Amino acid sequence: MGDRPLLNRRLDGFGTTIFAEMSALAVKTGAINLGQGFPDTDGPEVVREAAVRALRDGRGNQYPPGPGVPELRTAVAEHQQRFYRLAFDPDTEVLVTAGATEAIAATMLALLEPGDEVIAFEPYYDSYAATIAMAGAHRVPLTLRAPDFRPDLDTLRDAITDRTRLLLLNSPHNPTGMVLTRDELTAIAELAVERDLIVVTDEVYEHLVFDGEHIPLISLPGMRDRTVSISSSGKTFSFTGWKVGWITAAGPLIAAIRTAKQFLTYVSAGPFQYAIAEALRLPDSYFTDFRASLAAKREILSDGLIAAGFEVYRPQGTYFITTDVAKLGEQDALAFCRSLPERCGVVAVPNSVFYDDREAGRSQVRFAFCKRTDVVEEAIRRLSQLRK
Numbered sequence: 001m002g003d004r005p006l007l008n009r010r011l012d013g014f015g016t017t018i019f020a021e022m023s024a025l026a027v028k029t030g031a032i033n034l035g036q037g038f039p040d041t042d043g044p045e046v047v048r049e050a051a052v053r054a055l056r057d058g059r060g061n062q063y064p065p066g067p068g069v070p071e072l073r074t075a076v077a078e079h080q081q082r083f084y085r086l087a088f089d090p091d092t093e094v095l096v097t098a099g100a101t102e103a104i105a106a107t108m109l110a111l112l113e114p115g116d117e118v119i120a121f122e123p124y125y126d127s128y129a130a131t132i133a134m135a136g137a138h139r140v141p142l143t144l145r146a147p148d149f150r151p152d153l154d155t156l157r158d159a160i161t162d163r164t165r166l167l168l169l170n171s172p173h174n175p176t177g178m179v180l181t182r183d184e185l186t187a188i189a190e191l192a193v194e195r196d197l198i199v200v201t202d203e204v205y206e207h208l209v210f211d212g213e214h215i216p217l218i219s220l221p222g223m224r225d226r227t228v229s230i231s232s233s234g235k236t237f238s239f240t241g242w243k244v245g246w247i248t249a250a251g252p253l254i255a256a257i258r259t260a261k262q263f264l265t266y267v268s269a270g271p272f273q274y275a276i277a278e279a280l281r282l283p284d285s286y287f288t289d290f291r292a293s294l295a296a297k298r299e300i301l302s303d304g305l306i307a308a309g310f311e312v313y314r315p316q317g318t319y320f321i322t323t324d325v326a327k328l329g330e331q332d333a334l335a336f337c338r339s340l341p342e343r344c345g346v347v348a349v350p351n352s353v354f355y356d357d358r359e360a361g362r363s364q365v366r367f368a369f370c371k372r373t374d375v376v377e378e379a380i381r382r383l384s385q386l387r388k
Helices: 018-029 045-056 070-084 099-111 126-134 153-159 182-195 251-261 270-279 284-307 333-344 373-387
Strands: 094-097 117-122 138-143 164-170 198-202 227-232 245-248 311-313 320-324 364-368
Touching: 018 333, 045 270, 070 094, 070 245, 070 270, 094 099, 094 251, 099 126, 099 164, 099 198, 099 227, 099 245, 099 251, 117 126, 126 138, 138 153, 153 182, 164 182, 182 198, 284 311, 284 320, 284 373, 333 364, 333 373
Parallel strands: 117 138, 117 164, 164 198, 198 227
Antiparallel strands: 094 245, 227 245, 311 320, 320 364
16 A cells, blocks of 8 residues: 555544544443433434334335425425524525534535635534545634633634635534624624625524524525525434434525535435424424423533532533533543543543644533433532542
């Protein structure tokens, strides 16, 4: 094979994800996994039965249409109208993807040229950096800093250059739980219009806002034709394994992204698409009760972590809590998380891996509370040993 590295140099430094490492550690040690963000219970029974029904009826067992089955595209458009009063044509302005991760990858590959710059909130979900690199573009981090993790809009303005192609935003924000305000979104929209930027918004936690409200950037003046809005079913309906996501955007943007997407998975999750179409039409009570359940768990875990000695940054949204372990006498979040399963029987994720500037998040650790209440309470009991 010669001396040439096997891995494309654009992916140099991208090894096994921290989620795979920590989840494997949880399995190996039998620890409670509060690291990777997946629920430990299934979503609504009516949605599962819809998937079974689709399988038995032979719907989706063969290749579904490339853009997604019409029933799901229509349901996505209805969802955007129902919750945000946004009108999208399901035939030309909705694209179904293999989760939000593929949506992000297809968007980066479709819209970026080598040498383009992408500004993204730091810390960021790990696929952002990888997919920007795959496209040959360069990421420019806008660092969100404790305790409130609000974006510095003056710094954002200064970061934009002639090479800036797009902004990649995530609100509610993983891992910090920050939710952008209307004033912040308005300022970002005005800047995008002024500098003629595309904005890609990752909104997978849109139904998990506890403080404030979720406002899609695409709804603001001047943003309808320059925003790519991404969401998915996994976080809202607790079926993360189904990998059903979607993009809503203006027709020309969807057409461009579909060109890249068709050479990734082509299609996926056929029967599950029909089930998620039904899930999106669940009554308002489902979304309200789901949010209330997670809000209660946020309080349980936040209070327990404080009692265990962590500094806790209570999230406005998502189902993650960012903490700082410096008060426990720890400085290296990665080393802390690798040792935690043996020390306490709990797995968490170090936020430092989500930063280019590792020092900015060196002692930050993320915990997920999308677990059964009894599991969260047992994790708190175990973590209380850290104060002894």
